[in-house]
Amino acid sequence: MPTDASDALGSTSKDYRTTSGIPVKAVYAPDDIRGFDPLRDLGNPGEPPYTRGVHRDMYRGRLWTIRQLAGFGTPEETNGRFRLLLDQGATGINCVFDFVTNRGFSSDHPLAEGDVGQGGVAIDCLGDMTRLFDGIPIDDVSVSLVLSNPVGAGSIFATYLAMAQQRGIPWETLRGTLQNDFLMETVVLTAPNILEPSFSFRLSVDVVEFCTQHLPQWNPISFAGYNYREAGADAVQEAALVIAHALAVADEMVRRGHPIDSFAPRLSSFFTADNDLFEEVAKYRAARRVYYRLFQERFGPKDPRSSRLRFHVQTSGSALTAQQPLNNITRASYHALAAVLGGAQSLHVSAYDEALCLPSEAAALTALRTQQVLVHETGVTRTADPLAGSYYVEHLTDEMERRILAYLEEIDALGGLVRAVESGWVHRELMGTSYDREIAITSGEKKVVGVDCFTDDVPLQIELFRFPSALEQQRATLEELRLRRDQDDVDRTLGRLREAVERDENTMPHLIAAVQAGASIGECCDVFRALHGGWHQPLL
Amino acid sequence: MPLIKVVMAKMGFDAHYRGAMMVARHLVQRGMEVVYIGNRLPEEIVRTVIDEDAQVLGLSSLSGNHMVMVPRILRLLRQEGVDRVKVLLGGVIPTEDQKELLRQGVAAVFGTGSSLDAIADWIEAAVDHGSDPVQA
Numbered sequence: 001m002p003t004d005a006s007d008a009l010g011s012t013s014k015d016y017r018t019t020s021g022i023p024v025k026a027v028y029a030p031d032d033i034r035g036f037d038p039l040r041d042l043g044n045p046g047e048p049p050y051t052r053g054v055h056r057d058m059y060r061g062r063l064w065t066i067r068q069l070a071g072f073g074t075p076e077e078t079n080g081r082f083r084l085l086l087d088q089g090a091t092g093i094n095c096v097f098d099f100v101t102n103r104g105f106s107s108d109h110p111l112a113e114g115d116v117g118q119g120g121v122a123i124d125c126l127g128d129m130t131r132l133f134d135g136i137p138i139d140d141v142s143v144s145l146v147l148s149n150p151v152g153a154g155s156i157f158a159t160y161l162a163m164a165q166q167r168g169i170p171w172e173t174l175r176g177t178l179q180n181d182f183l184m185e186t187v188v189l190t191a192p193n194i195l196e197p198s199f200s201f202r203l204s205v206d207v208v209e210f211c212t213q214h215l216p217q218w219n220p221i222s223f224a225g226y227n228y229r230e231a232g233a234d235a236v237q238e239a240a241l242v243i244a245h246a247l248a249v250a251d252e253m254v255r256r257g258h259p260i261d262s263f264a265p266r267l268s269s270f271f272t273a274d275n276d277l278f279e280e281v282a283k284y285r286a287a288r289r290v291y292y293r294l295f296q297e298r299f300g301p302k303d304p305r306s307s308r309l310r311f312h313v314q315t316s317g318s319a320l321t322a323q324q325p326l327n328n329i330t331r332a333s334y335h336a337l338a339a340v341l342g343g344a345q346s347l348h349v350s351a352y353d354e355a356l357c358l359p360s361e362a363a364a365l366t367a368l369r370t371q372q373v374l375v376h377e378t379g380v381t382r383t384a385d386p387l388a389g390s391y392y393v394e395h396l397t398d399e400m401e402r403r404i405l406a407y408l409e410e411i412d413a414l415g416g417l418v419r420a421v422e423s424g425w426v427h428r429e430l431m432g433t434s435y436d437r438e439i440a441i442t443s444g445e446k447k448v449v450g451v452d453c454f455t456d457d458v459p460l461q462i463e464l465f466r467f468p469s470a471l472e473q474q475r476a477t478l479e480e481l482r483l484r485r486d487q488d489d490v491d492r493t494l495g496r497l498r499e500a501v502e503r504d505e506n507t508m509p510h511l512i513a514a515v516q517a518g519a520s521i522g523e524c525c526d527v528f529r530a531l532h533g534g535w536h537q538p539l540l
Numbered sequence: 541m542p543l544i545k546v547v548m549a550k551m552g553f554d555a556h557y558r559g560a561m562m563v564a565r566h567l568v569q570r571g572m573e574v575v576y577i578g579n580r581l582p583e584e585i586v587r588t589v590i591d592e593d594a595q596v597l598g599l600s601s602l603s604g605n606h607m608v609m610v611p612r613i614l615r616l617l618r619q620e621g622v623d624r625v626k627v628l629l630g631g632v633i634p635t636e637d638q639k640e641l642l643r644q645g646v647a648a649v650f651g652t653g654s655s656l657d658a659i660a661d662w663i664e665a666a667v668d669h670g671s672d673p674v675q676a
Contacts (some may be wrong), residue, residue, distance in 0.1 A: 099553040099603055111581055114605025115553040189555035192579050231558055322632075322652050355652055357634060358604070431561060438562055438656060449655050464634050539561055539576065 018279040020234040022399050028391035036394055041289070045343075046385035049292040051285050051397065053343035054308045059382035063091075064339075065346040066371045067144060067312065071096035071121040072358050074470045075132035078121040082136055086359065088368055093136065093143040093176075094348055096120040097156070098470075103191045104152030104525025107474035117470025119358065124474055125481050125520050129159035130166065139169045143176035144312070144346075144533075149185035151195050151204035153178055155524035158209065158511040170486035177219040177268055177312070177377060179418065182418075183245065184224055186427050188231045190537060197421045199532035200249045203507060205252045210508035212253075212263040219268040221249060222312065226272040230318050231432025234490075235279055236400060239287040240407035241426070242269050243294065244417045246309075250299060251416075260299040264306035271344075273335035274316040280335075281387055284311070284342030289397075290404050312346035313339035320355045324450035325462055328352035333370050340380050341387055347371060353462055360465035422539030478520060487516030493517045497527050544572040544667050546596040547589050550579045554603035559630060559652075563598060566656040572663070582609060586616040589625055595667050601631040606641070614645045626666050630654070633636070 016024045025032070043049055045058030055061055068090050070081040082093055098120040107116045107124050116122045133143075145160060147153035157178055164174060182200040185191075194383055196202075204221060211220035225233075225242040233241065238422040246267055253263050271287075273280050288309045295307035315335035320328040329352045336349050349367040351359035359367070375381060387393040414420040421427075440446050447453045493514040500510045514524050548564050550557060557578075564574045575592050577585070589597050597617075599610060617623045626647040633641070638649045647666060650659050657670060 095590065099555045103555070105553070111552050111579065114551065114608030115603050118604035190550065190557040190578060191553065191555055220592065356632065401574075431565070434558060434560055435565055438566075441655075537578075539557070 058504035059381035104523030232430035286400035
């Protein structure tokens with residue numbers, strides 16, 4: 001057991017640094033923020049450069065959305081979890097899909113056997129989406145669909161839009177978010193038959209363009225910094241990649257002829273909240289400032305909302321441990337506090353059993369209660385940006401800003417984010433950072449409670465969540481779909497989708513027509529893969 | 541001594557490759573040869589092990605598909621007469637599943653939080669003189 005006083009992250013070295021490597025002094029004083037101009041660098045909450053948050057009265061005016069992730073097994077099972085969370089006080093839906101669905105394959109694909117309904121809900125067609133949201137007031141509740149990969153995001157979202165239409169709910173009234181992030185598809189995760197980055201990026205912008213025209217309250221993309229971080233990025237890289245991605249989408253939308261103010265207010269982002277509390281708060285504050293300054297500088301928007309960085313936070317998954325799992329409740333509480341002190345718009349608290357299995361009902365409810373304790377018991381919602389003016393936090397915010405800008409310059413020099421991904425640079429960056437961190441843990445430089453210090457032999461005392469396979473039901477659904485649909489209609493709509501891809505037309509209207517005709521999500525995505533698949537991910 | 545050769549694969553649609561790549565990178569640093577083949581069917585994985593004449597097969601699963609895919613791979617290895625290959629499993633594997641898979645023939649399980657050196661050390665020992673099953 002360590003007996004010496006070690007620093008906040010357990011480093012016993014005398015070289016004190018934040019997780020991202022920013023040196024930290026024992027105490028901060030006015031000298032450390034020389035040149036700091038509150039008017040220029042902070043402004044008021046709800047005013048440029050938005051360092052202090054995107055709303056004037058922050059959580060007094062609008063509490064963050066309590067949005068706990070849910071999704072496993074069949075559409076019916078996940079529907080049950082949605083209802084439970086809403087009944088218990090969640091204020092938004094956050095639906096996660098299994099990898100097969102997320103990658104746009106059918107559940108009866110030969111590789112899929114062990115993965116159907118694992119790690120998320122299985123969806124194959126319009127009928128599944130109808131059952132998933134049966135009885136859920138989607139005209140009232142905001143719905144986040146964690147469709148990470150552009151290959152599948154469009155067609156699965158198409159089933160959501162067709163379902164809304166069936167229920168008589170106008171698209172203009174729908175509120176929610178898609179992830180739709182081409183880095184998820186090409187860098188963060190892997191799968192068979194991956195789309196070329198430039199094509200995956202194009203599909204993501206098709207969704208942004210379609211939503212700009214038809215769903216004014218929907219966030220069509222959410223730059224998934226959270227996942228970049230879980231894949232190895234540090235806090236600087238996380239924020240910089242999010243901003244680089246936002247700039248790339250804005251450039252492409254402008255190139256397609258859309259004025260910046262027609263779409264930029266609905267671009268959204270997604271960050272992690274990890275262990276290093278003050279660095280995380282500084283990250284959110286600095287990211288808002290850099291985002292504002294670069295959007296102003298490069299696009300000159302008239303609408304102030306166009307340069308406001310709004311974001312969802314999910315507390316870190318990789319910081320949680322399989323050993324002594326109840327410690328994760330404590331960890332996630334600190335993570336959630338960082339998110340709230342940093343001005344998040346929406347929050348998911350990770351469940352204590354996530355290093356072991358999908359969240360059980362008990363673990364999911366404890367995570368929800370963690371948010372409710374924050375809201376109702378701690379007083380953190382009383383005032384906006386409570387850490388402003390702290391010598392340490394302002395210093396860290398400035399330092400984060402400098403490093404984010406430097407990283408963005410590197411990406412610009414490579415020709416922008418899409419080129420940086422194609423070249424394998426982003427893969428190498430994330431791999432290098434995560435390998436270095438792993439070596440630091442292995443070599444004992446970093447300590448994790450319950451893993452390499454304060455360990456015990458107490459057997460695991462939590463019940464692991466198990467549920468039946470969704471494979472049979474999804475196979476039957478697909479079989480029935482193929483029997484009852486008009487095959488000519490399906491072939492015709494898929495043919496049009498193929499032409500749209502080849503002619504550089506927006507793919508969304510064709511995806512909606514195809515799923516309405518009875519095409520499965522897998523069949524729609526096969527069209528994309530046939531034309532632009534087979535990209536070799538530059539991994540090792 | 542010839543290099544130790546390791547085939548590493550993701551099973552089914554499991555999309556989390558970071559852990560597998562990290563292990564791969566470390567094994568290379570420790571002087572082994574690693575063939576990473578990404579997401580594959582059990583048949584393709586076993587075929588690669590045979591074609592590459594590998595001593596070790598590293599399987600990674602964080603999506604919950606291990607109880608479907610691993611037994612099938614073990615069965616195929618036996619059918620093909622290559623069950624001397626050491627099968628390592630990494631990722632998020634509940635304890636009771638670890639026990640069952642070790643019983644079925646997995647040589648070692650390294651769950652989340654396992655050190656990279658522990659994995660490399662185990663492989664060196666196992667390939668040199670054969671090791672006892674490990675649950676980590």
